[in-house]
Amino acid sequence: MPDSVGELGEFGLIGAVTARLPQGPDVLLGPGDDSAVVAAPDGRVVVTTDLLVENRHFRRDWSAAADVGHKAAAQNLSDIEAMGARPTSLVVGLGVPADLPVSWAVELSAGLGEEAALVGASVVGGDVVRSPLVVVSVTALGTLAGAAPVLRSGARAGDVVALCGRLGWAEAGYQVLSRGFRTPRAVVEAHRRPAVPYGAGAEAAGLGATAMCDVSDGLLGDLGHVAxxxxxxxxxxxxxLVVAEPLREVASALGADPLAWVxxxxxxNALVATFPADVELPERWTVIGSVSAGSGVTVGGAEYDQPAGHDHFAGS
Structure with missing residues (x-):
């Protein structure tokens, strides 16, 4: 097999990538035709998309190709989870330089497939183009299996706010990597690959969640969307809020506030949801706040005077 994507060619690359992507039971027709066919048993499809651009969302000297694949898939799968749905399939658009090693593209594909397999989903197709940087665009599909979607607009005064998953870990890893270090490994790995609490979205829906959101741009920022x-x-x-010991250690070394990272x-890609106050939540869901009449998001009853989360165009 040729070493670079340019030598292998578009269709050779597609063949090399799709050969390593098994198809699950929701896929009626996988890669190979102009479109895939995916089952939609209750007549509705949940759809989301996300884009990762090299040197903006990942760096090849920080993350292996498989890590980038896991991250690209996880960010979309968690959005499907946030609707209370079950992910079924992914479609991937890939832009790559001609001199990119074929092995890198194949490892990226493996990461995408491995992350999707954690929820029984499949990578069913996509496209590849030439690009000066690596760009990964993922569209995820999911099924509600007859249930109603959990929206951001359903929170009511008197609800509690609960979190499932961890926060601050990826930011701690980013802070470590941006200073040229590779340890502590736990936070670096968290930056490279999110630990999505798979299954928690449908679980929350079954418990009567009134609103839900994936935490990808910061807890306060994403709760702001719900509010x-x-x-x-x-x-x-x-x-x-839980401020894990690895975060405290990194923050202490860097002179930072670990609570700000959380x-x-x-x-x-944790999940945050609102529930009626009388709902008994499973152990992996932790109450972190409350909902009342008014507007906005506060911390301990006061306004938070720092940026609340990530904005792709802030400072541009």
Whole structure:
């Protein structure tokens, strides 16, 4: 096999990539035709898309190709989870330089497939083009299996706010890597590959979640979307948030505030949801705040005076 993507060619690359992507039971027709065919048993399809650009969302000297694949898939799968749905399939658009090693593209594909397999989903197709940088665009499909979607607009005064997953880890890893270090390994790996709490979205829907959101741009920023859509005030209690020891260690070494990473750090892809106060939540869901009449998001009853999360165009 040729070493570079340019030598292999578009269709040779597609063949090399798709040969390593097994298809699951939701796929009626996989890669090979002009389109794939995916089952939609209840007549509805949940769809989301996300884009990763080299040197903006990942760096090849920081992350292996498989890591980038895992991350690209996870970010989309978590959005499907946030609707209370089950992911079924992914479609991938890939832009790559002609001199990119074929092995890198194949490892990227393997990462995508491995992450999708964690929820029984499949990579069913896509496209490849020549690009000066690596660009990965993923569209994810999912099924609600007859249930209603959980929207951002359903939170009501009197609800509690609960979190499933971890926060601040990816930001801690980014801070470490940006200073030229590779340890602590736990936070570096968290930056490279999100740990999505798969299954928690449908679980929350079954428990009666009134609103839900994937935390990809920072807890406060994403809760701001819920507060705006629902027309409520959301207050986060700092004392209820977990600041893990690895975050404390890194923050201490860097002279930073680890709580700020938990409140505003992105790319962990946890789920945050609102529930009626009388719902008994499973152990992996932790109450972190409350919903009341009003607008916006506060921390401990006060406005947060720092940026609340990531904005792709801030400072541009």
């Amino acid at each position: 705006t859509a629902s027309g409520v005030l959301i207050d986060v209690s700092p004392s209820l 409140l505003t750090g992105g790319d962990d």
